[in-house]
Amino acid sequence: xxxxxxxxxxxxxxxxxxxxxxxxxxxSIKNIVYEKQKKHPNIKAIYALVTTLFQKSEEIEILLKRSxxxxxxxxxxxxxxxxxxxxLLWGKKHLPGQSRPENTIRAYxxxxxxxxxxxxxxxxxxxxxxxPRYVRVNTLKCSLNEAIEGFRDEGWILSQYLDKSNYEGYLxxxxxxxxxxxxxxxxxSNLLVFPSGTEFYKHPAYKNGTIILQDKASCLPVQxxxxxxxxxxxDMCAAPGMKTTHLAAVINDKGAVYxxxxxxxxxEVLKTIVxxxxxxxxxxxxxxxxxxxxxxxxxxxxxxxxxxxxxTGMCDRTEKxxxxxxxxxxxxxxxxxxxxHALTKFPDVKRAVYSTCSLLPEENEEVVRQVxxxxxxxxxxxxxGLIGENWKxxxxxxxxxxxxxxxxxxxxxxxxxxxxxxVFERLAEGEENPFFNTRxxxxxxxxxxxxxxxxxxxxxxEREIDNENGIMGKKExxxxxxxxxxxxxxxxxYGKSPEDANVEKEEENLYANEAKRGKNKKKTPNVAxxxxxxxxxxxxxxxxxxxxxxxxxxENTRKKKKKTPNVAxxxxxxxxxxxxxxxxxxxxxxxxxxxxxxxxKKKTPNVTVDDQQxxxxxxxxxxxxxxxxxxxLSVKRKKKEEREKRIx
Numbered sequence: 148x149x150x151x152x153x154x155x156x157x158x159x160x161x162x163x164x165x166x167x168x169x170x171x172x173x174x175s176i177k178n179i180v181y182e183k184q185k186k187h188p189n190i191k192a193i194y195a196l197v198t199t200l201f202q203k204s205e206e207i208e209i210l211l212k213r214s215x216x217x218x219x220x221x222x223x224x225x226x227x228x229x230x231x232x233x234x235l236l237w238g239k240k241h242l243p244g245q246s247r248p249e250n251t252i253r254a255y256x257x258x259x260x261x262x263x264x265x266x267x268x269x270x271x272x273x274x275x276x277x278x279p280r281y282v283r284v285n286t287l288k289c290s291l292n293e294a295i296e297g298f299r300d301e302g303w304i305l306s307q308y309l310d311k312s313n314y315e316g317y318l319x320x321x322x323x324x325x326x327x328x329x330x331x332x333x334x335x336s337n338l339l340v341f342p343s344g345t346e347f348y349k350h351p352a353y354k355n356g357t358i359i360l361q362d363k364a365s366c367l368p369v370q371x372x373x374x375x376x377x378x379x380x381x382d383m384c385a386a387p388g389m390k391t392t393h394l395a396a397v398i399n400d401k402g403a404v405y406x407x408x409x410x411x412x413x414x415e416v417l418k419t420i421v422x423x424x425x426x427x428x429x430x431x432x433x434x435x436x437x438x439x440x441x442x443x444x445x446x447x448x449x450x451x452x453x454x455x456x457x458x459t460g461m462c463d464r465t466e467k468x469x470x471x472x473x474x475x476x477x478x479x480x481x482x483x484x485x486x487x488h489a490l491t492k493f494p495d496v497k498r499a500v501y502s503t504c505s506l507l508p509e510e511n512e513e514v515v516r517q518v519x520x521x522x523x524x525x526x527x528x529x530x531x532g533l534i535g536e537n538w539k540x541x542x543x544x545x546x547x548x549x550x551x552x553x554x555x556x557x558x559x560x561x562x563x564x565x566x567x568x569x570v571f572e573r574l575a576e577g578e579e580n581p582f583f584n585t586r587x588x589x590x591x592x593x594x595x596x597x598x599x600x601x602x603x604x605x606x607x608x609e610r611e612i613d614n615e616n617g618i619m620g621k622k623e624x625x626x627x628x629x630x631x632x633x634x635x636x637x638x639x640x641y642g643k644s645p646e647d648a649n650v651e652k653e654e655e656n657l658y659a660n661e662a663k664r665g666k667n668k669k670k671t672p673n674v675a676x677x678x679x680x681x682x683x684x685x686x687x688x689x690x691x692x693x694x695x696x697x698x699x700x701x702e703n704t705r706k707k708k709k710k711t712p713n714v715a716x717x718x719x720x721x722x723x724x725x726x727x728x729x730x731x732x733x734x735x736x737x738x739x740x741x742x743x744x745x746x747x748k749k750k751t752p753n754v755t756v757d758d759q760q761x762x763x764x765x766x767x768x769x770x771x772x773x774x775x776x777x778x779x780l781s782v783k784r785k786k787k788e789e790r791e792k793r794i795x
Contacts, residue, residue, distance in 0.1 A: 155246045161187040162196040163226040191348040200233050213262045278562045279321050280341040283361045286396045287425045291337050306330045314537035335366045356423045361389045364556040364566035368502040369393040371533045374449040376401045381447045383436045384454050386413035388420035395426035404429045405444045407436040440492050448497050450489045454482050456503040456510050460565020482514045490525050499571045511567040512546045520584035528570040530554040
């Protein structure tokens with residue numbers, strides 16, 4: 148009876164998770180395995196299982212189809228099943244645990260081997276196809292000779308190969324190395340070649356950073372860039388840091404290497420590798436390099452551009468993986484952008500190298516072509532003269548001389564990972580870029596000018612559409628604000644009676660007229676401070692002072708039927724009380740009234756001219772008309788008093 152409580156070993160679970168993420172395109176096997184190191188420390192075993200899984204993917208799919216394992220075991224995780232099959236058939240040849248998934252795979256062991264035998268597959272096919280083990284000596288910690296002597300002390304035999312012009316002979320040599328032999332590479336300085344499958348993960352030199360496990364193809368871009376000691380170098384896409392530390396070693400840790408990485412996780416990996424290799428000239432920067440210019444990296448002379456790519460040249464990835472066209476378009480668009488940035492934003496650059504671990508022309512020759520066609524400061528340099536004329540693989544003939552100036556490293560020919568390299572150098576005075584396309588360059592400028600014209604036309608059309616839809620321009624906005632002010636005045640009077648609104652309007656007019664009158668008036672009458680709360684009290688004071696004069700004048704003009712001087716009717720106070728005073732004063736002699744009239748003409752400078760109505764009307768309108776006006780003013784006065792009470 149199976150024990151369901153026994154768990155699957157963590158090694159297999161982590162390996163299955165890594166394989167799944169690699170298949171989804173999240174990252175390479177190396178990067179994902181390194182990130183999973185916290186979950187399981189045996190990264191070597193995880194790497195071996197996942198790599199073998201993808202290399203044996205075709206056989207595994209045949210076994211799963213013929214055995215119908217995943218159909219019979221519906222709940223079985225497919226990636227875990229594949230990892231366990233790899234361990235059973237190509238790994239340790241047995242499964243150590245007693246968990247249910249392991250017991251299930253063991254039950255199918257004979258079925259798997261039978262189908263594997265029928266398919267004609269051999270267990271040693273993997274070893275025949277694998278590339279040698281490349282080891283770069285970190286010259287920041289020891290010299291090449293010291294490293295060779297160290298390996299000799301361990302029993303390794305250095306096999307000399309002196310004919311560097313015979314590349315085919317060299318390839319045969321590294322393919323036929325004995326288990327105790329190693330050789331020095333003929334293209335890359337300080338690179339040693341060991342037999343396939345040699346283990347170095349537990350070697351003391353690997354742990355202390357004296358040697359670095361780096362594929363030959365990955366060393367080629369730095370070898371070709373070849374910055375001189377003391378120079379300033381920019382590594383635009385630095386993580387995980389293998390090429391960055393190689394650059395530091397090439398310049399002998401003299402000068403400066405700026406290593407930029409935007410992703411935070413990859414940036415932490417970069418810092419770890421740089422610190423473990425003892426490179427002091429490297430300055431790691433967690434920033435998007437596309438936002439950087441010469442002010443950020445002053446005096447940069449050499450640039451390495453190794454951007455993200457599809458990774459179709461990596462041997463540890465499945466060959467069956469198809470690249471989505473949209474993803475390929477995004478990658479190539481980014482590659483064009485970053486290479487163009489490198490060749491235009493740093494005026495002191497002498498040489499730049501563009502490289503990818505892709506075998507697709509869309510990410511290689513096509514990128515170089517599009518960048519060169521619009522660049523008049525750099526030229527493409529033939530790589531053959533820098534790496535050696537004995538190199539076999541170059542760019543596609545479909546691109547003419549441009550393709551022949553670039554180089555490829557191919558797994559089946561060069562015993563390395565797949566790689567692409569192109570070299571750019573700044574034009575000297577009088578030189579020209581032969582791949583510069585004047586027609587495209589002029590067309591681009593024409594397109595830019597046309598775009599500006601289109602933008603202006605579009606803005607004009609938008610304004611016209613806005614006007615049609617009632618969206619105001621600047622003048623229309625001013626008119627709208629003016630109308631809003633009027634509307635706000637109406638809103639303030641909303642809910643009020645017409646009488647109250649009229650009273651408020653008269654008060655506003657009085658305030659406005661008083662302000663105008665204040666410019667022409669000589670002095671304001673001495674009114675007590677407590678009575679001068681507002682201008683209405685002032686007017687009341689003036690009107691009460693002159694009411695007697697107005698009443699006498701009114702009686703006198705009735706008798707003589709003559710015109711009187713302008714007296715403000717609208718400015719008269721409440722006449723209900725004033726008429727009583729007028730009746731008592733009417734007894735005064737007319738002669739005295741005439742004298743008083745002469746005096747009042749001189750003593751009434753305070754009567755406002757602006758607020759007075761023209762009282763040169765015929766006196767025939769009589770007292771009734773004035774009394775009616777007085778009664779109307781008293782009604783307004785009462786309304787005003789009632790409003791003030793409501794406010795209080």
